[in-house]
Every structure is written in C-alpha cells, then in structure tokens.
Amino acid sequence: MSNAITVNGLSHAYGDFKAIDDISFEVAPGEVLGFLGPNGAGKSTTIKVLTGQVPLQAGSVEILGMQRGGDRSAIQKRINVSFEEKNLYEDMTAKENLAFFARLYGVRDIDLEALLRRVGLADRMNDRVDSYSKGMRQRLMVARCLVNSPDVLFLDEPTDGLDPVSAKSVRQLIHQEAERGCAVMLTTHDMMEADKLSDRVAFINSGKLIAVDTPQNLKQKYGQRSVRVCYEGDHETRIALDDDDASAKVADAVKQPGLLSVHTEEATLEDIFVELAGQGLS
Amino acid sequence: MSAITAILHYDLKRFLRDKLMLAFSVLVLIMYVVIVQVSPDDIQPKWVFATTEEGAELVEDVLKRMVDEKAGDVDQPTIKVVRFKTEGDLVAAFKKQAGIEDEKDNKKEGEKKDDESDDEYFVGFAFPADAKAKALRGEKPEVHLYVDESMPRENQELAELIGQQIALATLSQGLDIDETQKEDALLGKKPEMRSFKEQMRSMFALVILMMEMLAFASLLSKEIKSGTVHALLTTTVSLPTYFAGKMIFGVLLAFTQAYLVSIFTGALTPAPLLLTAYLLIGAVMFTGFGIIVGSRGHDLMEVLMFGMLFMLPGLIPVVTAILPGGDPLWVQVLPTYPLVQGMLTAAESNPDFAPGALLAWSLAWTAGLLLVGVVALRRRLK
Numbered sequence: 001m002s003n004a005i006t007v008n009g010l011s012h013a014y015g016d017f018k019a020i021d022d023i024s025f026e027v028a029p030g031e032v033l034g035f036l037g038p039n040g041a042g043k044s045t046t047i048k049v050l051t052g053q054v055p056l057q058a059g060s061v062e063i064l065g066m067q068r069g070g071d072r073s074a075i076q077k078r079i080n081v082s083f084e085e086k087n088l089y090e091d092m093t094a095k096e097n098l099a100f101f102a103r104l105y106g107v108r109d110i111d112l113e114a115l116l117r118r119v120g121l122a123d124r125m126n127d128r129v130d131s132y133s134k135g136m137r138q139r140l141m142v143a144r145c146l147v148n149s150p151d152v153l154f155l156d157e158p159t160d161g162l163d164p165v166s167a168k169s170v171r172q173l174i175h176q177e178a179e180r181g182c183a184v185m186l187t188t189h190d191m192m193e194a195d196k197l198s199d200r201v202a203f204i205n206s207g208k209l210i211a212v213d214t215p216q217n218l219k220q221k222y223g224q225r226s227v228r229v230c231y232e233g234d235h236e237t238r239i240a241l242d243d244d245d246a247s248a249k250v251a252d253a254v255k256q257p258g259l260l261s262v263h264t265e266e267a268t269l270e271d272i273f274v275e276l277a278g279q280g281l282s
Numbered sequence: 283m284s285a286i287t288a289i290l291h292y293d294l295k296r297f298l299r300d301k302l303m304l305a306f307s308v309l310v311l312i313m314y315v316v317i318v319q320v321s322p323d324d325i326q327p328k329w330v331f332a333t334t335e336e337g338a339e340l341v342e343d344v345l346k347r348m349v350d351e352k353a354g355d356v357d358q359p360t361i362k363v364v365r366f367k368t369e370g371d372l373v374a375a376f377k378k379q380a381g382i383e384d385e386k387d388n389k390k391e392g393e394k395k396d397d398e399s400d401d402e403y404f405v406g407f408a409f410p411a412d413a414k415a416k417a418l419r420g421e422k423p424e425v426h427l428y429v430d431e432s433m434p435r436e437n438q439e440l441a442e443l444i445g446q447q448i449a450l451a452t453l454s455q456g457l458d459i460d461e462t463q464k465e466d467a468l469l470g471k472k473p474e475m476r477s478f479k480e481q482m483r484s485m486f487a488l489v490i491l492m493m494e495m496l497a498f499a500s501l502l503s504k505e506i507k508s509g510t511v512h513a514l515l516t517t518t519v520s521l522p523t524y525f526a527g528k529m530i531f532g533v534l535l536a537f538t539q540a541y542l543v544s545i546f547t548g549a550l551t552p553a554p555l556l557l558t559a560y561l562l563i564g565a566v567m568f569t570g571f572g573i574i575v576g577s578r579g580h581d582l583m584e585v586l587m588f589g590m591l592f593m594l595p596g597l598i599p600v601v602t603a604i605l606p607g608g609d610p611l612w613v614q615v616l617p618t619y620p621l622v623q624g625m626l627t628a629a630e631s632n633p634d635f636a637p638g639a640l641l642a643w644s645l646a647w648t649a650g651l652l653l654v655g656v657v658a659l660r661r662r663l664k
Binding site: 051052053072073076077079080081083085087088089090091092096100101104105106144 | 284288291299300508509513514516518
C-alpha cells in the first residue's frame with residue numbers, strides 16, 4: 001500500500017532563516033505519527049507546507065499519491081486540519097460552524113448531530129460558540145476536522161485544554177479515525193500524549209529531523225532500562241538492565257534484607273529527545 | 283462557485299448577528315430617509331438686482347415680465363431691486379455685499395442678518411447715464427454686469443442671461459437666447475438649479491456605502507483575528523476564491539442597501555442606469571477601502587479608527603460639491619472625487635454630459651484601491 005504522506009528533502013526558509021532543512025519521512029494510511037519538537041523547531045512550518053498554507057520551496061511532498069504544488073483542491077478535499085488556536089466562528093453555533101465547513105468541502109449528506117454526538121456536543125449544538133468553554137471549543141475543533149471524512153488528518157495539540165475524560169474521548173476518536181484508514185499527523189508538546197497516541201514519533205530540532213521510529217524502538221535504542229529496588233530506611237538501588245550481568249545483580253538485590261519494592265523503569269520520549277537533541281522540549 | 287456561495291451565505295449570517303454594525307446600518311438608513319424627506323424640495327434663492335437709476339425701470343420691467351409669465355406654475359422667488367445713483371455706489375455696495383441697503387425694507391447698511399445673506403445672490407447692472415439716448419440712436423450702450431465670483435457657476439450663467447435679456451429689451455434686437463430656459467432658471471426650475479434634497483439623495487447613498495465599508499471591514503478583521511481565515515484556507519477554498527468571496531460580499535452588502543434606499547427615495551430617477559453604475563462602482567471602491575481597513579484593524583476600535591481615516595477624506599468631495607465655488611486640486615485627487623462628480627452630474631440629467639471620463643476615472647481609482655486592498659490582505663494573511 002502506498003503512503004498517505006511522503007516527504008522527501010523538504011526545506012523551507014523565511015528569508016535567511018532556514019525553518020526546515022532537508023527533512024524526509026512518510027506516514028502510512030491508518031498510522032498515527034507524532035511530530036515532536038520544541039518551539040521554533042520547524043513543526044508548524046512543516047505542517048503549513050503539508051497542508052498547503054505556505055508554498056513548497058524545496059523538496060517534494062506527496063499526499064495520497066498527489067504532488068503538493070499540483071492540483072491543490074484535489075488534495076485539500078481529502079485532508080483536514082485541527083489548529084492549536086481555536087479558530088472557530090464565535091458568532092455562529094456549533095452546528096453552523098460544521099455546516100459551513102462541510103459546504104466548503106462540498107459535503108452535503110452529513111449527519112452533523114451524529115458528528116457532534118461523537119465529541120459530546122450534541123446537546124449544545126445550537127448554542128453559539130462564544131458561550132462555549134475552552135474544552136468544548138477544542139472538541140468542536142476536532143469535530144470540524146472530521147466533516148469531510150478525511151484520509152489524512154493534521155492535528156495540532158488535539159487534547160490541549162481538555163479534562164481527562166474529554167481527552168480520553170478525543171484519543172479514542174483519533175484511534176477510530178486511524179482504524180478507518182486515516183493517516184494522522186499529530187503535533188504536540190505532551191510526550192505522554194504522543195506516547196499513547198502515536199504508532200511512530202518523529203523528533204525535529206532546529207529544522208532537522210533527528211529520529212523517526214516507534215516509541216518502543218526509540219526507547220530501546222536510545223533509552224536506559226533499569227530496575228529500582230527500594231529498602232527500608234529510605235534506601236534504594238538502581239540496576240541498568242542493559243548491563244551484561246544485570247540478571248545476577250537484580251537477583252542479588254532482591255535477596256538483601258529490608259526489601260520493600262522492586263520497580264522497572266524505562267526512558268520517556270522526553271528523555272530520549274534530550275539525549276538526541278541535547279536540549280529539552282520546552 | 284459553491285465555496286463562494288457558502289462564504290456569501292455565512293458572511294450574511296454573521297453580518298446580521300453583529301448587533302452593533304446592524305444597528306449602525308439601520309440607523310444610517312433611517313437617517314438617510316429622514317434627511318431626504320425633511321430637506322427642502324426647492325431652492326428659493328433671493329436675488330438682489332442692483333442697478334443704476336438710468337436702467338432701473340428697464341430692469342424692473344424685464345424681471346416683472348419674466349416672473350409674471352411663470353407665476354402660475356411655480357412659487358414666486360424673492361427678487362429685490364435696489365437702485366443706486368452711480369456705478370461707483372453700486373460697486374461699493376457690491377463689495378460690501380452683506381450690507382446692501384434694502385430701500386423697501388428700510389434696512390440700514392450692515393443690519394442685514396447672516397441667515398438672509400446665505401442664500402442671496404447679488405447681481406449688479408450699471409447703465410451709463412446716456413444709455414437710453416444711445417439706444418434710441420441705435421447705438422449699443424455699454425452696460426457693466428457685476429456678478430459675485432463665489433456665486434455658483436450656474437447662477438453666474440443665469441445672471442449673464444438676465445443681462446442679455448435686459449440688453450435685448452434695451453436695444454429691441456433679437457439675441458440668441460433661449461427664453462424658456464432663462465426664465466425657468468430664474469424661477470428655480472432650470473435643471474442645474476437642483477434642490478438640496480436632490481443633491482443629498484445621491485450623496486447620502488455614498489454615506490451608506492461608507493457605513494457598510496465599516497461593517498464589512500469589521501467582519502473581515504474578526505475573521506483574521508480569530509484565525510478562522512486560516513481554517514478556511516486549508517479547505518478547498520483557495521486564496522483567490524477567498525478574495526473573490528469577500529469582494530462579492532462587500533459589494534453586495536453595500537450596493538444592495540444603497541440601491542434599494544436610492545430607489546425608495548427616488549435618487550436614481552434622473553438617470554437610473556448611470557446612477558446605478560456609479561453606485562456599483564462606489565460599492566466596489568468602498569469594498570476596496572473595507573479590505574484595506576479590515577486588513578489593518580485588529581479589533582473594532584482599530585477598524586473604526588482606520589475607517590475614519592478613509593471616510594473623512596472620502597466625504598470632502600461631497601461637501602465641496604454642495605458648497606459654492608470650484609474644487610481645489612487637492613480635492614480633485616481624492617478617490618471619491620470622480621465618483622461624487624459623476625453622481626452629481628448624472629443626477630442633473632444634462633443631455634450634454636458625457637459620463638465616459640468620470641466613469642473611467644472612478645473605475646481607475648476603484649481598481650487601484652482593490653489592488654491595494656488585496657495586497658494588504660495578502661500581507662496580513664502571511
């Protein structure tokens with residue numbers, strides 16, 4: 001099966017400043033790719049080029065088999081974007097917001113109430129958006145990007161501002177879309193979120209892609225696995241599992257008197273990013 | 283096309299929900315209708331004919347005949363004849379126009395009220411002492427005609443016509459003068475003698491266009507500030523389609539209201555097609571202004587502030603057109619100048635008027651403003 005998104009040697013500059021520098025990656029249909037990096041790393045510019053908000057300067061972008069720079073409308077019809085800023089029409093109701101965007105995509109036979117029910121807004125669908133809470137707006141943003149049943153979805157901080165229950169329902173929704181075959185490109189600062197949602201993650205820093213792999217592979221490849229053994233008297237010891245004699249060390253540790261608990265530990269995506277980029281995400 | 287229709291549909295919805303702008307629009311429409319209705323129907327200028335003793339009877343006879351012939355058809359205009367002994371006295375009085383002594387009203391010099399002088403037109407005829415004798419001998423006496431240069435151009439022409447009529451009566455010689463036109467003019471019925479209401483009709487339509495410019499700019503500014511424009515531009519809507527949708531909405535919003543109210547008030551009656559064309563050009567021009575204002579303004583206050591920067595200079599040609607005297611060069615270079623002149627001239631129903639130059643001039647400004655608007659919006663969106 002061909003990729004939903006194929007990016008090759010993509011570069012983009014604002015004047016002398018190179019925002020993205022020769023990056024390449026791909027996203028398969030039904031895959032969720034977490035696109036991670038600190039502010040100013042080039043995430044937004046990449047998304048802008050991919051979604052057609054800024055023109056392609058160098059490299060190639062293929063979306064659903066169509067080259068970016070060719071028939072714009074044919075691509076836009078099959079993708080959708082959820083922005084970090086809650087750019088909704090505040091003076092319109094939730095239903096009107098969705099109906100407007102559905103019309104722009106040429107979608108006529110859509111059950112907007114059912115779509116709003118999926119994000120838990122059906123009972124408020126006729127209320128103006130300016131009466132909505134931040135979380136409700138975020139859920140409406142997610143609903144809006146589903147009006148055209150896209151084959152490629154770009155989500156920027158989709159669970160930002162959501163309470164745990166709402167965040168979980170949005171995550172479920174993203175998984176449902178991926179199961180349907182929709183390729184999802186997710187940008188977020190939340191590493192836990194990326195870890196839970198992404199099939200693969202891509203790290204970008206200073207305009208360059210520094211790693212693309214599954215979270216598990218990245219952790220195995222770059223992270224330190226360890227066992228933490230806690231004893232009475234606030235005493236603990238850490239044993240790196242990648243050491244040659246790790247098994248023997250763990251066996252010895254659990255035989256020591258005053259044993260309280262044994263914990264396995266693995267590196268987080270943030271740890272790995274710090275290791276690879278030499279800086280944190282914030 | 284369906285994207286543009288959708289933009290028009292939802293922009294209209296948003297406009298109708300913007301209570302402030304809607305109230306503003308309704309207020310302007312009401313003001314327009316009220317002002318047009320309460321404005322005086324006709325101009326009744328008071329003419330003060332100053333003459334030397336030698337020709338006084340002649341002037342009075344000519345004026346009386348002209349008024350009598352039309353007295354049954356129209357309101358009697360106010361005409362006063364003031365006699366002076368010499369041309370020197372007449373000239374001195376002419377120079378102190380506001381202080382002309384009215385013998386019949388027994389007013390003293392300088393006592394005349396300001397409100398009376400505002401709409402009084404002073405015309406002086408100075409006959410030489412031997413005017414009658416010369417006329418009897420078949421010679422042409424030299425009659426000096428004094429006309430205030432600040433008097434509206436059409437009234438200066440009228441004064442000259444009256445002078446010629448007097449010359450005709452004096453010399454008993456036929457001159458190439460259209461009598462009907464001349465008398466109509468005296469009685470306020472000449473086409474050029476347009477009433478304040480008639481002038482206001484088309485001019486207030488321009489004010490409606492300006493108000494709608496603000497409403498349109500406010501909608502555009504909100505869309506940019508909230509970022510919804512970026513959401514729009516990631517759909518199938520391209521930048522040219524977005525520009526087209528906004529322009530069409532701006533033009534329709536302004537034109538529809540101005541056009542309907544103009545029909546209701548009869549402002550288009552003198553030249554329906556030409557005035558409609560000017561209204562349409564005006565709607566496009568102010569949409570161009572609206573795009574510039576909407577692109578620059580980040581909130582309602584900024585929109586109003588930038589809007590005023592365009593509205594106030596835009597109104598100057600309207601004011602100078604209504605006031606007597608010519609328009610200075612700096613007024614003539616304002617974008618609204620050809621539009622205002624075109625609408626005023628079209629409303630005069632002058633068969634000799636060729637609208638081509640003013641239309642082309644207006645169109646050139648309109649195209650330029652739209653271009654600047656599109657560039658400003660494009661820059662803002664980047």
